[in-house]
Amino acid sequence: MKEKEYSDIFSGFKGAQTDLIPILVRIQDKAGYISEQSVRQVSGFLKMSENQIYGVASFYPKFRFTRPGRKSIKVCMGTACHVRGGLFLSEAVGWKLGIAIGQTTEDMRFDFQRAGCLGCCTLAPVVKINEDVHSRMSVTRLKEILEKDD
Amino acid sequence: MISFEKRKQQAQKRWDELKATDIPVIYFGAATCGQSAGAMKVIEAVKQILKENKLQAKIVKVGCIGPCYMEPLMDIQMPGHPRISYANVTPDSARRIIESYFIKGNPLPEMAVGHFGENGHEVTDGIPRFFETPMLKPQVRLVLRNCGFIDPENIDHYLANEGYVGLSEALKKTPEEVIAIVAEAGLRGRGGAGFPTHKKWEICRSVKADQKYMICNVSEGDPGAFMNRALIEGDPHCVLEGLIIASYAIGASHGYIYINSDYLLAIARLKKAAEDMRQCGLLGKNILGSGFDFELTIKEGAGAFVCGEETALIGSVEGRRGMPRSRPPFPAVEGLFGKPTIINNVETLGTLPNILRNGAAWYKQYGVKGNYGTKTFSLVGSVRRGGLIEVPLGTKLRQIIFDIGGGSWKPFKAVQTGGPSGGCLSDEYLDIPVEYESMQAAGSIMGSGGMIVMDEDTCVVDLALYFLNFTQKESCGKCSPCRVGTWHMVTILEKIAKGDSEAEDLTKLQTLAETAARASLCGLGQSAPNPVLTTLRHFRNEYLAHVQDKHCQAAVCRDLVEYVIDPEKCNGCQRCLDICPTQAISGARSELHRIDELRCIKCKACYEVCRYDPLAGNAISIKSKRRVS
Structure with a gap:
């Protein structure tokens, strides 16, 4: 991210500690992850140490510290999805792409995450790929989607 | 204006x-x-x-x-x-x-x-x-009355449906009178614990301070629950109206909505609603000419289950790690930025406009003594008609699951209420009424409204393991009973699921669960053992089958199942060969296929393809092995 993009984000805030989480949310929305550079920038703006910022950011499962792939695969791990076989979907991604949760493929095509609950439990099990929710998924359908070229 | x-x-x-x-x-x-x-x-x-x-x-x-x-x-x-x-x-x-x-x-x-x-x-x-229609008929929609009817982004629709009448009624009364009405209505916290709302307010009202805060808790970390999100998405104004009523009652001039940042649509609708309110004089200085000032901040949280705990939530709003602290002092006395703070659940607030508009007597016609009003649930899992429902308190679980939900496809086994903090109830409990006390007596809790139905394809050991894995990851790590206790429970449950356990493991598990429940600092740790305790209580036989016979009845625990090809049905289509990630299946076209058990990772891919592919013969089945030791 460029200087300008940071200052754009910061301009909506006063610079108090209470702004930390909303700022991190916006940076992650924009850049896809929280980089070392982002932490330094936030540290300068909020007058907090980088350690403090990492301390807060790493507490919340939402924040990630590695660069995402072009397609983000989020397998829902909510209870309804679990009961309807969500775990198998999550493993299928693992064996198909050879990456573990939180990792990105070497060619930067995919990254793989688990989501707490996507809030559409009646459609379980669901997988979210970028902004699209795929409902009532199966291992075979997921495999087909992953094999399709982007 | x-x-x-x-x-x-x-x-x-x-x-x-x-x-x-x-x-x-x-x-x-x-x-x-x-x-x-x-x-x-x-x-x-x-x-x-x-x-x-x-x-x-x-x-x-x-x-x-x-x-x-x-x-x-x-x-x-x-x-x-x-x-x-x-x-x-x-x-x-x-x-x-x-x-x-x-x-x-x-x-x-x-x-x-x-x-x-x-x-x-x-x-x-x-x-x-x-x-x-069967799903809607037994329901009573009070909180959800507008959901699905009005355009949530259009304040006109809300105003035309008796919107903000409750607020203007409240502002004509003194805060004490408002508290008295809510007390008379017998409203209890819809977040799950069921603490009388007015009692919490009274404590905060009586504290003298230059600033008080009101927080609406939309963190909804329970996996499998979406009632709060759906209510805000469908009718944001009713929650905001309730928020102002509550703030007026406790004397708070500033309110926060703490909302999970993943709830994009809900956040957008709240922001739009707040803007429209300001234009109608419902937000800001001198609301509806009453002299009451109120400001609103929508605070995006980063989603952690522990942030449902009041003191952890406050930490998160302040921009810190969401870790709970020991109480007292309670937030009602010393909360956000050290000031008296009340935290109410979305549904609690969404109920307030109804009560203030129609009066306590009207509200009390719904529900039963001590448990007045309605409760929303997200009815999901193995149930035919899943969705967002609202029923009067005192409705029986059987009515909810079978009359409204239409039952499960396969024979019903259990229902989990209250999410990871709740319990798993067997069919013996289907006839208990859904009330705060009766749910607690059965070992579960009312919870915020997640209701997950399970049929015989769900293994309770696997379910308990799922929830404990969740709470173990979500444990903030501050106190050891929760941090270490949940970890040990996961380890024991994994052993049981693998078929490596001994009889004494069940006793260990029970003791560990009871200890963690008693010694943990906050609600997360105190309730985390509930899924273990309730499944041990209601489904002991299934645990014993795992421990003694190494048998998983539901054929879920993968170390205890095997994939079998039915030679009668297999038509040799090679569909499963293509999909198998480990080349565990072999066989020529049109000939019987075989699964190499040593290579099979039990990923379920062949099972699905064989079952749903039109050319395949539905020949693969997952069966539990019986290895009697």
């Missing part, structure tokens, strides 16, 4: 125009559930269909009306006719419906699920009334 009364008349006029319009209105359920099911694609397609046929219609996006399993829902209201609802609409079926209804005047009754009976029409071509 025009007066509030004038503004309301304007809104009423616009609403009446929409209801008695000369052009057709098409309503779409466009909350998260609808959008996930593809509502946005259908809307685009419908716009195209209307354009192609040169038809005129007004499109209104509404919230979730409840039966999420029917999403995407499309309702058509023709001039002079009631609104008719169609379920599971695709671009193709939308075309059929619109072309038939708009051009030929035939509403295709066989495709309709129900009509809403307005405009004086009772029966329409054999289409039942929507609220008379």
